[in-house]
Amino acid sequence: xxxxxxxxxxxxxxxxxxxxxxxxxxxxxxxxxxxxxxxxxxxxxxxxxxxxxxxxxxxxxxxxxxxxxxxxxxxxxxxxxxxxxxxxxxxxxxxxxxxxxxxxxxxxxxxxxxxxxxxxxxxxxxxxxxxxxxxxxxxxxxxxxxxxxxxxxxxxxxxxxxxxxxxxxxxxxxxxxxxxxxxxxxxxxxxxxxxxxxxxxxxxxxxxxxxxxxxxxxxxxxxxxxxxxxxxxxxxxxxxxxxxxxxxxxxxxxxxxxxxxxxxxxxxxxxxxxxxxxxxxxxxx
Amino acid sequence: xxxxxxxxxxxxxxxxxxxxxxxxxxxxxxxxxxxxxxxxxxxxxxxxxxxxxxxxxxxxxxxxxxxxxxxxxxxxxxxxxxxxxxxxxxxxxxxxxxxxxxxxxxxxxxxxxxxxxxxxxxxxxxxxxxxxxxxxxxxxxxxxxxxxxxxxxxxxxxxxxxxxxxxxxxxxxxxxxxxxxxxxxxxxxxxxxxxxxxxxxxxxxxxxxxxxxxxxxxxxxxxxxxxxxxxxxxxxxxxxxxxxxxxxxxxxxxxxxxxxxxxxxxxxxxxxxxxxxxxxxxxxxxxxxxxxxxxxxxxxxxxxxxxxxxxxxxxxxxxxxxxxxxxxxxxxx
Ligand SMILES: Cc1ncc(C[n+]2csc(CCOP(=O)(O)OP(=O)(O)O)c2C)c(N)n1
Numbered sequence: 001x002x003x004x005x006x007x008x009x010x011x012x013x014x015x016x017x018x019x020x021x022x023x024x025x026x027x028x029x030x031x032x033x034x035x036x037x038x039x040x041x042x043x044x045x046x047x048x049x050x051x052x053x054x055x056x057x058x059x060x061x062x063x064x065x066x067x068x069x070x071x072x073x074x075x076x077x078x079x080x081x082x083x084x085x086x087x088x089x090x091x092x093x094x095x096x097x098x099x100x101x102x103x104x105x106x107x108x109x110x111x112x113x114x115x116x117x118x119x120x121x122x123x124x125x126x127x128x129x130x131x132x133x134x135x136x137x138x139x140x141x142x143x144x145x146x147x148x149x150x151x152x153x154x155x156x157x158x159x160x161x162x163x164x165x166x167x168x169x170x171x172x173x174x175x176x177x178x179x180x181x182x183x184x185x186x187x188x189x190x191x192x193x194x195x196x197x198x199x200x201x202x203x204x205x206x207x208x209x210x211x212x213x214x215x216x217x218x219x220x221x222x223x224x225x226x227x228x229x230x231x232x233x234x235x236x237x238x239x240x241x242x243x244x245x246x247x248x249x250x251x252x253x254x255x256x257x258x259x260x261x262x263x264x265x266x267x268x269x270x271x272x273x274x275x276x277x278x279x280x281x282x283x284x285x
Numbered sequence: 286x287x288x289x290x291x292x293x294x295x296x297x298x299x300x301x302x303x304x305x306x307x308x309x310x311x312x313x314x315x316x317x318x319x320x321x322x323x324x325x326x327x328x329x330x331x332x333x334x335x336x337x338x339x340x341x342x343x344x345x346x347x348x349x350x351x352x353x354x355x356x357x358x359x360x361x362x363x364x365x366x367x368x369x370x371x372x373x374x375x376x377x378x379x380x381x382x383x384x385x386x387x388x389x390x391x392x393x394x395x396x397x398x399x400x401x402x403x404x405x406x407x408x409x410x411x412x413x414x415x416x417x418x419x420x421x422x423x424x425x426x427x428x429x430x431x432x433x434x435x436x437x438x439x440x441x442x443x444x445x446x447x448x449x450x451x452x453x454x455x456x457x458x459x460x461x462x463x464x465x466x467x468x469x470x471x472x473x474x475x476x477x478x479x480x481x482x483x484x485x486x487x488x489x490x491x492x493x494x495x496x497x498x499x500x501x502x503x504x505x506x507x508x509x510x511x512x513x514x515x516x517x518x519x520x521x522x523x524x525x526x527x528x529x530x531x532x533x534x535x536x537x538x539x540x541x542x543x544x545x546x547x548x549x550x551x552x553x554x555x556x557x558x559x560x561x562x563x564x565x566x567x568x569x570x571x572x573x574x575x576x577x578x579x580x581x582x583x584x585x586x587x588x589x590x591x592x593x594x595x596x597x598x599x600x601x602x603x604x605x606x607x608x609x610x611x612x613x614x615x616x617x618x
Contacts, residue, residue, distance in 0.1 A: 097407045099578075104408060107409075121412075
């Protein structure tokens with residue numbers, strides 16, 4: 001079912017808050033993985049506010065939907081969502097990265113309520129997600145599992161081992177998503193280690209594969225709806241995104257994988273985000 | 286041999302940059318040197334090498350296992366590959382390749398393992414490398430080195446090129462505090478350096494803990510306690526002679542490392558002492574069979590008692606400890 005105008009506007013407002021929170025947290029922390037957080041935040045927001053069956057009061061609830069942030073370095077984006085939903089106090093974001101904090105760059109599932117799996121070493125998440133989905137099947141549960149990968153991350157062979165196994169077992173309710181922002185640390189993905197033809201690779205591994213605009217809630221929702229309905233083969237949703245989306249100096253610039261803002265830049269970033277939000281809202285008919 | 290590095294100053298460069306620039310210098314005269322990374326070229330400071338020797342620089346993307354396997358293939362065919370990644374990925378992610386392709390086949394691969402110990406403290410356990418010394422030390426054919434600072438790293442990289450066989454070089458993220466004012470202190474693989482003389486106790490340290498041990502020795506000296514500091518940069522092959530001499534001379538031994546106390550420097554020293562039949566008071570400082578919390582490196586060093594204060598406290602405890610003094614002590618050496 002496609003999103004209503006009201007739902008889209010609510011999601012837009014929510015993700016705009018999250019983008020601002022990412023910049024604020026980067027300031028508190030001194031630095032952060034801004035680029036990859038801003039590219040995946042729309043999809044993660046859509047999942048958490050529209051799809052996922054969760055209860056912040058019971059983070060360990062057995063029937064909750066699962067989210068695996070396989071590109072764990074985007075934790076600075078994930079905490080914006082977790083704090084807004086009440087899994088963790090908003091004020092705790094002020095301790096992000098600081099000695100003794102529960103919140104490090106890569107979130108620790110034993111310390112942060114709402115985080116199902118500790119990630120940070122790339123190429124692990126899709127296997128973890130497969131395990132969670134197989135457990136649901138085995139235990140007659142109906143929870144869904146969503147996995148968010150980075151595109152650079154897909155250079156890890158283990159991702160494709162997981163892909164093969166997902167094709168084989170095809171457990172219900174498992175949705176694979178890739179934040180296809182075309183950048184990693186040392187450069188553009190196509191320069192560092194080409195992935196193309198990327199969608200065809202997923203297809204060759206047996207996935208129904210869709211490429212959708214990862215900054216468009218409606219387009220993403222259609223693809224997720226279809227993925228959840230489909231039972232013949234697993235689905236991979238390739239999210240066409242811009243690394244650093246919404247902040248001008250970062251957008252599309254691979255050098256903004258990880259970085260720090262000074263006060264002036266942060267102010268500019270918040271202004272950019274306001275303008276970006278207005279532009280997105282204006283495009284909703 | 287006089288050592289000259291034209292452009293390298295560790296006061297201006299981080300340890301990773303010293304490594305990168307040293308490799309550039311060595312590559313001038315040695316066309317067999319090639320450099321490999323797995324999307325951590327920027328983080329491990331391979332930028333200058335990539336610029337100066339674009340044809341000898343290989344970017345593998347985020348695929349460590351493939352990088353180490355390929356390096357083994359290159360080495361078995363005459364190249365000297367320097368692989369750069371984080372220590373955690375060299376020691377854990379690609380361990381099968383390191384074990385089977387590199388060590389088993391004695392492939393002449395140099396593994397630069399950066400962001401070691403808790404030096405990338407804020408990144409958490411997925412990026413802390415606090416088991417790598419133990420893992421790497423157990424692999425036959427592998428030389429394991431933990432340089433104390435930038436200058437020593439330059440020396441180690443040069444020595445690694447001259448040495449034929451796999452070498453694991455464990456360095457930190459960012460700047461290390463300066464232990465050595467010069468390159469010319471006679472660096473040799475496998476030969477510990479006594480950087481502070483003492484007779485009451487010996488602190489055996491490696492990596493970032495060497496500077497801390499030095500500070501501790503100075504602080505204790507002011508209190509009339511004489512502490513020897515050994516920079517045990519080579520964990521394998523370990524310098525037995527220096528350890529046993531320290532046992533003989535000081536009878537109190539403390540090891541300190543930014544690593545678990547299980548199987549690393551402390552384990553290596555303990556093995557030497559236990560097998561010698563000599564007795565002494567002994568303590569291992571390091572992570573006590575735990576994963577580290579997150580935090581800044583210097584804070585974590587303090588939390589794990591591997592900083593100056595931790596070492597000073599441990600030395601004092603050991604001085605107060607009673608242990609069976611062997612009457613025939615002198616005879617046993
Ligand atoms: C196994 C492993 N190797 C290397 C790294 C270091 N690292 C962290 S983020 C990153 C780049 C990730 O690129 P991508 O997956 O495209 O993420 P995004 O661009 O969305 O941030 C790398 C190499 C890591 N975390 N794990």
